[in-house]
Amino acid sequence: MAHSNEDTMCRAVEMARLALTTSAYASEWHRSAAEVTAQTWETIPFLDKERLIASVTDEDPFGGRLSVSCSELAWIFAAPGPVYMPYTAGDMDRVAAAYGAALGSCGLGDEDIVDQTLLYNWVIAASMVDRGLRSLGCAVVPGGPGGTEQHADHIRRSGITGIVAMPSFLEHLLEVLGDRPHRLRKAVIMGELRDADAKTRIEERYGVWAREFYGVGDVGAVAYECALGQGMHLRRDLLIEFVDPATGGIKEPAKGDPAEIVVTDFARRAMPIIRLRSGDLIDELITDPCACGNPAPRIPRIIGRANDITKVRGMFIIPQLVTRTLGQFGIEDEHCIVIDRTEGRDLIEVLIVGAHRGNVPVVAAAVSDALRIRCDVRFVDSLPSGSGLLRDRRAFQNQ
Numbered sequence: 001m002a003h004s005n006e007d008t009m010c011r012a013v014e015m016a017r018l019a020l021t022t023s024a025y026a027s028e029w030h031r032s033a034a035e036v037t038a039q040t041w042e043t044i045p046f047l048d049k050e051r052l053i054a055s056v057t058d059e060d061p062f063g064g065r066l067s068v069s070c071s072e073l074a075w076i077f078a079a080p081g082p083v084y085m086p087y088t089a090g091d092m093d094r095v096a097a098a099y100g101a102a103l104g105s106c107g108l109g110d111e112d113i114v115d116q117t118l119l120y121n122w123v124i125a126a127s128m129v130d131r132g133l134r135s136l137g138c139a140v141v142p143g144g145p146g147g148t149e150q151h152a153d154h155i156r157r158s159g160i161t162g163i164v165a166m167p168s169f170l171e172h173l174l175e176v177l178g179d180r181p182h183r184l185r186k187a188v189i190m191g192e193l194r195d196a197d198a199k200t201r202i203e204e205r206y207g208v209w210a211r212e213f214y215g216v217g218d219v220g221a222v223a224y225e226c227a228l229g230q231g232m233h234l235r236r237d238l239l240i241e242f243v244d245p246a247t248g249g250i251k252e253p254a255k256g257d258p259a260e261i262v263v264t265d266f267a268r269r270a271m272p273i274i275r276l277r278s279g280d281l282i283d284e285l286i287t288d289p290c291a292c293g294n295p296a297p298r299i300p301r302i303i304g305r306a307n308d309i310t311k312v313r314g315m316f317i318i319p320q321l322v323t324r325t326l327g328q329f330g331i332e333d334e335h336c337i338v339i340d341r342t343e344g345r346d347l348i349e350v351l352i353v354g355a356h357r358g359n360v361p362v363v364a365a366a367v368s369d370a371l372r373i374r375c376d377v378r379f380v381d382s383l384p385s386g387s388g389l390l391r392d393r394r395a396f397q398n399q
C-alpha cells in the first residue's frame with residue numbers, strides 16, 4: 001500500500017497530470033489526464049534510473065520530461081548517466097525547505113557551525129544541504145569531500161560543532177582526529193549503505209551523536225531521524241510506496257522479505273518525478289507512534305540495493321554483508337559470490353583472490369551467519385568471468 005493520506009494522493013495525481021504534459025511521460029503512459037486518478041494510480045508505469053538515462057538524447061538533455069519553458073530554469077544539476085536535473089527557483093526553494101526540516105529533525109540548529117562534506121560540484125546534494133543548513137540558521141563551513149587532514153584541522157581550529165557526511169568518511173575523519181581536542185558533537189550521516197552498528201560505534205567510540213538521513217538523488221530528502229534516533233520518519237509531503245523488487249507488485253516490507261522504496265515527488269515542477277523506483281530496500285516499517293510526536297511511520301536503515309540482490313533458497317543475498325564480514329577477518333582482497341545450481345540445489349561459494357590463509361571454516365561460518373544461509377569460502381588465483389560482486393550462474397542454465 002502507499003503511505004499516504006487523501007491530501008498526498010491528491011497532490012500526487014496533480015503532479016502526474018503535470019507530467020503527462022511532457023512528451024516522454026505521455027508516450028510511456030498511454031492515457032489521458034482524466035484517466036490519472038487515485039483509483040488508477042497503481043497502473044501508472046514506474047520510472048527508474050535506466051529509463052531516465054535512456055530518454056536523454058543529444059537534442060534533448062531532459063529526455064522529453066521538461067514541463068516548463070527554458071526561461072523558467074534556475075539550476076541544472078548533472079547526475080551520472082548523464083541525467084540532467086532542471087529546477088525552477090521555486091522547485092529549489094521547496095526541495096531546500098525539505099532538507100532544512102530533515103537536518104533540523106536530526107538535531108542541527110542555529111547554535112551550530114557545520115562542516116558540509118558532500119560534493120559541491122555538478123550534483124545536487126551539497127547545494128541542497130547547504131541551503132537547508134542556512135534555513136536553520138547554522139553557520140556553514142563548505143568543506144566538501146576528501147582532504148581528511150584539512151577537515152580535521154578546521155574542525156579543531158574553527159569550533160565546528162556539527163558535520164554532514166557519509167558514514168565511512170565520518171568514521172575515517174574521527175579516527176584521524178584521534179585525541180586532538182575539538183567541539184564536534186553532532187553528525188548527520190547519509191548517502192551510502194551503512195552497517196547496522198555504525199551509529200552506535202560513532203557515538204560510543206568518538207562521542208559524536210549521529211543521526212541518519214535518507215535521500216534519493218532525484219527527489220531529495222525522503223526520510224530522516226528525530227532526536228530519539230529510533231528509525232527515520234517518512235516525509236509526509238511525498239507519496240511513498242513499497243514494492244516487491246522482483247515483480248513490482250505493491251507489498252509491505254518484512255524481515256527476510258525486503259521491499260523497494262518508490263517515490264513520487266511534489267517539489268520538482270520543472271521535471272516531474274513520478275513513481276521513481278529508488279532501488280533501495282528496507283525490511284521493516286515501524287508504525288508504532290514515536291515519542292517525539294511526529295506521527296509519520298519510520299524505516300530502519302536501508303539494507304541493500306535491489307539491483308545487486310538475488311534470492312537463494314528463499315533468502316535475499318546481500319553482497320555487502322559478505323564484504324563486511326570478510327573485512328572483520330582482515331580480508332580486503334578482491335572477491336565475489338558465485339551462486340550455482342547442482343542437482344536442483346543452489347550452492348553459494350565466496351571466492352577470494354590470494355594465497356590460502358586464516359581459518360577458512362571459521363570465516364565460512366561467519367559469512368554463513370551474516371547471510372543466514374550456508375556457504376563455502378575458497379581462495380583462488382583469479383575470479384571467474386563476469387562483473388560485480390554477485391555472479392549468478394543459475395540464470396544461464398535456464399536458457
Ligand SMILES: [Zn+2]
Nearest residue numbers: 226290292294
Ligand atoms: Zn521520532
